[in-house]
Amino acid sequence: MAFVELVGLTKQFGSLAVVNQVNLNIEKGSLVCLLGPSGCGKTTTLRLIAGFIEPSGGEIRVGGKRISAPGASAPPEARNMSMIFQSYALWPHMTVYENVAYGLRLRKLSKDEIRVRVDEILSITKLSALAERYPAELSGGQQQRVSLARALVIKPETLLLDEPLSNLDANLREEMRFEIRRLHDAFRYTTVYVTHDQSEAMTTADLIVVMNQGGIEQAGSPEDIYQRPESEFVARFIGGTNIFRGKKISADTVACEGGLNLRCGSGSFAAQGDTAVSVRHHDILLSEHKPTASDTNAIAGTVARQIYLGSHRDYLVTIPGGETVRTVAPVSVAIPVGQQVWLNFPPENCRALAR
Amino acid sequence: MWGKRAAIIALTSAVAWSANLAYAQDGYKVTPELIEAARKEGTVVFYTATDVAVAEKLGKTFEEEYPGIKVQVERAGSERVFQRIGQELSTGVYNADVVETSDAVHFQMFKKQSWLASGLPEEVIKEWPKEEYDPDGQFAAYRAHLSVIAYRSDMIKEEDAPKGLADLLDPKWKGKMVKAHPGYSGTIMTATYAISKLLGWEYFEKLGKQEVMQVQSSTEPPKKLAQGERPLEADGNEYNVFRLIDDGVPVKIVYATEGTPLTVGNxxxxxxxxxxNAAKLFYSFLFSLKAQQLNSDFGGLRSFHPGVKEKAGRTPLKDIKLLMPDVAGQEAELENIKAKYEEYFGT
Amino acid sequence: MASSAYATPFNRGIDFSKPVFILLAAILAVLVLFPLFWLLLYAFTDPARQFTLMNFVKLVSDPAMRRSFGLAIGMAALVGVLACAIATPMAWLVARTDLPYARFVRILVTASFVTPPFLGAIAWEILAAPNSGIFNILYRVLFDRPTDDYLFNIYSFAGLVFAIACYTFPYVFTLVANALDRVPSDLEDASAILGAKWLTTLSRVTLPMVVPAMLAGALIAILQALTMFGSPAILALPAGFHVITTKIWSLFQFPPKLELAAAAAIPLLILTILLLRGQKWILGRKGYTVLGGKSGAPRVTELGKFKPLALLFVFGILCLTVIFPYAALIKTAFTETIDASISWDSFTLKHLNFVLFDFSATRLALFNTLLLGVLTATVCTAISLVVSYLVARKSVMGAGILGVLATAPVAIPGIVLGVGLFLSYANPTFKLYGTLWILLIAFMTIEMPAGYQQLSSAFQGVHPELEEASRILGASRLKALWQITAPMLRTSVVATWCFVFIGTIRELSATILLTTANTKLVSVIIYDLNESGDLGAISVLGLMLMVVSFFVVYIASKMPLGAGRLQPRG
Incomplete structure (x- = not known):
């Protein structure tokens, strides 16, 4: 049985359902990422789990026990969770030590025990030297680590993170991602992590839950989500992709505009109407000559833009029907703008999307 | 328990009733028992319209005479005292023990509302003229004073000074006068009524055009004289002027040729x-020769106690043409006086 | 299930926010709605409590009443204009130029803000009464003028406008100075880089941006002037005219005309509501006055050769509003009479002696004033804190209604509230008249909006996640409020407390109708003493009141509050 269960979880503000019928099982000790654009309901879901807001429908169970349901929710303080906030929410009137010790003091531990626990977590998070500083005297990364230490020191059953890295600069963000994963591996707390950054999710998560418009689009391992998106939204949101649209003309082929027929190696087709086909930028082969293979999965186009990016070249190619396809090619493939090129879409890289 | 309490109440009221009956005839005495009972109560609350310094001095003298009993003096203008008593008693707040204002009408009203206790001190029955205390023994004339014209003798020469009320209408006094307000001061209410009966409302209509500085209490015009804010007062307490003279302030009193309004303070x-009990003790003290003499000497108040000796230099009452108060007439006119006054004076 | 020794949080206590919400809503409703109900009831009924509009007919048909309304509105409007004329240049000089002693100027403006207007009015009596006023005496002596000539007459319409403006201009000053502090310099730089001279930038960019703040401040000043009782009672009555507040007060003279007083209060109430709506509209329309001033320090204009002139202007204003009045009070407190010259011979402790030892009301009044000040400030701050918390964090459905209730009394002028409270509580059912309770209720109602406004804006500055961080770690709502929010709001809480305290001790409008002998306050005995002309005693009492209040405010600012410290080091 999953440790944290969301069952039909719904939250409405007025008539707007911000979270709509969300069902999710989170295994004990796993790290789950709620991923989605802003306004998709991921933060609301997290705050529902934390107990800051009460659901309008459905329920949340932890360890089989119901903790949230309309009219019957335990307050946040009774959930034995801890949380890392986007703003870090360090209390400016307390030192690093006091910030970290706060949760232990609430639990009425003895002074000595608090000291041992706090010292331990401070050394794990490399903060020992800063214990007597005030938050205002710390850098962003240090503040972030204090926030982590404060959340971890109470040994929560569940750890919640709300966009914890969005206030850091790029280098630090990358470093902290691995730090979070390292600490998770060390402590194995059941963790729910909210972010809008797909690479953050890919680095840290055991399970990625892509959310859109209050519902779950797809849940799966990073590989699942990337390799096998189940909707156009997921395909677009995770990694760069080109979407082609067309009618299914055979068991595995979709006819798109401009005479491009794509045979798809995986995915599902719409029973009626258009099916979308996703092909990632780097999965397209670009060449000056017509590929020798069959007449499907290839089309000629004109280079509209070409940018040298050091490790590769980034191409925009206009194909008949007016669509623009984005692809990458090795540095050695240098084709000037305006020239005709051939694009080849290997069927194993074409994924049909019913949604 | 309830039975016992009821019995005590019945008993005490019976005693009070029989005692009242006795006092009404020949006045109560200050007995050691009364002093003892008063001392147990420890405090007496005195609502008064007498000048604050005079009233406080009286309180201090009482405290010296009867150590252990504190006098709480609450001084305001007569009409404010009256308004306050009215507000308090009609809402069931009982703060005051002894009340004194300079507006005789008030006591008629208090009596009608049955707000007053019966019983006068022995001294009042023996010494006071019969018409100066209530036949039912509910109140007595504690003081009398005049509302007078007065001027700064260093600013106005004696020959230029007004001789009577009519002289105040002279244009040369425009912007020079100060006067108190009948809506606030009982003394001025009494005086305004008496003068309006004597000279008619035209007098006030003309006076209202003299750019008179309007103050509230009748104790205030003499103080404005002392400050030098105005050289002439159209009305104001005689006793305050006496006190200024005693302090060496160059002020002179004018007893108007038309007559000077007398106000009795009950x-x-x-x-x-x-x-x-403290109230009874204090009340009897108020009418004692000592207090009355102090009122006269320190306060410049007139007294009905025949034993009181006026200070040298003060004109005795018998030499002054007085306008006697008409309580009943004034009571009927109350609203009209205030309305007319506002019409002519603006407030 | 528990994964470690620390897993079980100690606290599974119930959430108190719902009952607290209901309790507060009830308290606020009683405070605000009850007196309003009685006010309306009396205004629209006759003494037999039958519906009638006669009270209003009487009101309109009485020329004296109409005059008092006209004068009050005219007076208030002029106060608004004068306050702007004084305060706006002064605020600009202090906030945006290299004027020396700017900090000191701000402190002195605060001092005039703290001065009760009635005390200021009395001080101005001492200074500018036509004959005994110190200025007029000096004028006669210095220019050898006849004894009845005078330069100023404070007992006049103009004098009243001036004396009120002296103590209401800080509203405009504070708002404009704050707005100027927040106009970011890049807006001005943008104008400068487009080629505008500094004067153009000042008049086209900087000043237009603070106009809403100025108008908002002016409306508060007008509102204050309109609803003020003390100063008109001291200055207008001797001049022979009523304004609406003194008129309402005179309706309480014997025999009290409660219905008429209630009816006369209604237009004042409506006017107040209209003014407040106006203020909200002005502030709301030009949102740029509330700027998130992120971009750099404000630009400073160098005054150059105008510096002495500017300094003279500011100093002149401060002399008129603070320095002269206090000097006059000090002089009067320690000399025999107000026209006595200042020398060792005329020095006297007579008034001090009288106030401290002879005047029996002093101690009781001082005690009552301080007790009520402290009680009101504490209760008001506590309620405002919880209300603004509930509203800011929207933690209970309908919390917004609390905010509305807590702000509503701002529309009820003191004297109107006094009438309403008198009608509500001075009856045989409650018998609160004559107790300190009725005054506490009055002060709480009057000060609630100020307290709520201050704290709710402070709450916006505290990120909700700071509280949530504490709750998720195991603190209950109230514990988080006490351990996290309160210490961080400490400065605001102390400021609110002091603000309410000062507001309470300077209150006279409602107080004058609600005190009795045993519930005397210093403000009322000062007023009573003024009626009997004892300026020396008033000066002593007034100064004593100010010293004591500054002392209390000082102590309050040193009080530890909640857990933790005020400011991070460094």
């Missing part, structure tokens, strides 16, 4: 006094 014990 005092009474309230029926629901929170400190009934």
């Amino acid at each position: 005092a009474a014990i309230l029926a629901k006094a929170p400190h009934p």
Whole structure:
């Protein structure tokens, strides 16, 4: 049985359902990422789990026990969770030590025990030297680590993170991602992590839950989500992709505009109407000559833009029907703008999307 | 328990009733028992319209005479005292023990509302003229004073000074006068009524055009004289002027040729006094020769006690043409006086 | 299930926010709605409590009443204009130029803000009464003028406008100075880089941006002037005219005309509501006055050769509003009479002696004033804190209604509230008249909006996640409020407390109708003493009141509050 269960979880503000019928099982000790654009309901879901807001429908169970349901929710303080906030929410009137010790003091531990626990977590998070500083005297990364230490020191059953890295600069963000994963591996707390950054999710998560418009689009391992998106939204949101649209003309082929027929190696087709086909930028082969293979999965186009990016070249190619396809090619493939090129879409890289 | 309490109440009221009956005829005496009972109560609350310094001095003298009993002096203008008593008693707040204002009408009203206790001190029955205390023994004339014209003798020469009320209408006094307000001061209410009967409202209509500085209490015009804010007062307490003269301020009193309004200040014990015994003791003290002489000497008040000796240099009452108050007439005119006054004076 | 020794949080206590919400809503409703109900009831009924419009007919048909309304509105409007004329240049000089002693100027403006207007009016009596006023005496002596000539007459319409403006201009000053502090310099730089001279930038960019703040401040000043009782009672009555507040007060003279007083209060109430709506509209329309001033320090204009002139202007204003009045009070407190010259011979402790030892009301009044000040400030701050918390964090459905209730009394002028409270509580059912309770209720109602406004804006500055961080770690709502929010709001809480305290001790409008002998306050005995002309005693009492209040405010600012410290080091 999953440790944290969301069952039909719904939250409405007025008539707007911000979270709509969300069902999710989170295994004990796993790290789950709620991923989605802003306004998709991921933060609301997290705050529902934390107990800051009460659901309008459905329920949340932890360890089989119901903790949230309309009219019957335990307050946040009774959930034995801890949380890392986007703003870090360090209390400016307390030192690093006091910030970290706060949760232990609430639990009425003895002074000595608090000291041992706090010292331990401070050394794990490399903060020992800063214990007597005030938050205002710390850098962003240090503040972030204090926030982590404060959340971890109470040994929560569940750890919640709300966009914890969005206030850091790029280098630090990358470093902290691995730090979070390292600490998770060390402590194995059941963790729910909210972010809008797909690479953050890919680095840290055991399970990625892509959310859109209050519902779950797809849940799966990073590989699942990337390799096998189940909707156009997921395909677009995770990694760069080109979407082609067309009618299914055979068991595995979709006819798109401009005479491009794509045979798809995986995915599902719409029973009626258009099916979308996703092909990632780097999965397209670009060449000056017509590929020798069959007449499907290839089309000629004109280079509209070409940018040298050091490790590769980034191409925009206009194909008949007016669509623009984005692809990458090795540095050695240098084709000037305006020239005709051939694009080849290997069927194993074409994924049909019913949604 | 309830039975016992009821019995005590019945008993005490019976005693009070029989005692009242006796006092009404020949006045009560200050007995050691009364002093002891008063001392147990410890405090007496005195609502008064007499000048604050005079009233406080009286309180201090009483405290010296009867150590252990504190006098709480609450001084305001007569009409404010009256308004306050009215507000308090009609809402069931019993703060005051003894009340004194300079507006005789008030005591008629208090009496009608049955707010006053009966019983006068022995001294009043023996010494006071019969018409200066209530036949039912509910109040007595504690003081009398005049509302007078006065001027700064260093600013106005004696020959230029007004001789009577009519002289105040002379244009040369425009912007020079100060006067108190009948809506606030009982003394001025009494005086305004008496003068309006004597000279008619035209007098006030003309006076209203003289750019008179309007103050509230009748104790205030003499103080404005002392400050030098105005050289002439159209009305104001005689006793305050006396006190200024005693302090060496160059002021002179004019007893108007038309007559000077006399105001009688009554005092009474309230029926629901929170400190009934201290109230009786203090009340009797108010009418003692000592207090009355102090009122005269320090306060410049006129007294009905025949034993009181006027200070040298003060014109005795018998030499002054007085306008006597008409309580009943004034009571009927109350609203009209205030309305007319506002019409002519703006407030 | 528990994964470690620390897993079980100690606290599974119930959430108190719902009952607290209901309790507060009830308290606020009683405070605000009850007196309003009685006010309306009396205004629209006759003494037999039958419906009638006669009270209003009487009101309109009485020329004296109409005059008092006209004068009050005219007076208030002029106060608004004068306050702007004084305060706006002064605020600009202090906030945006290299004027020396700017900090000191701000402190002195605060001092004039703290001065009760009635005390200021009395001080101005001492200074500018036509004959005995110190200025007029000096004028006669210095220019050898006849004894009845005078330069100023404070007992006049103009004098009243001036004396009120002296103590209401700080509203405009504070708002404009704050707005100027927040106009970011890049807006001005943008104008400068487009080629505008500094004067153009000042008049086209900087000043237009603070106009809403100025108008908002002016409306508060007008509102204050309109609803003020003390100063008109001291200055207008001797001049022979009523304004609406003194008129309402005179309706309480014997025999009290409660219905008429209630009816007369209604237009004042409506006017107040209209003014407040106006203020909200002005502030709301031009949102740029509330700027998130992120971009750099404000630009400073160098005054150059105008510096002495500017300094003279500011100093002149401060002399008129603070320095002269206090000097006059000090002089009067320690000399025999107000026209006595200042020398060792005329020095006297007579008034001090009288106030401290002879005047029996002093101690009781001082005690009552301080007690009520402290009680009101504490209760008001506590309620405002919880209300603004509930509203800011929207933690209970309908919390917004609390905010509305807590702000509503701002529309009820003191004297109107006094009438309403008198009608509500001075009856045989409640018997609160004559107790300190009725005054506490009055002060709480009057000060609630100020307290709520201050704290709710402070709450916006505290990120909700700071509280949530504490709750998720195991603190209950109230514990988080006490351990996290309160210490961080400490400065605001102390400021609110002091603000309410000062507001309470300077209150006279409602107080004058609600005190009795045993519930005397210093403000009322000062007023009573003024009626009997004892300026020396008033000066002593007034100064004593100010010293004591500054002392209390000082102590309050040193009080530890909640857990933790005020400011991070460094």
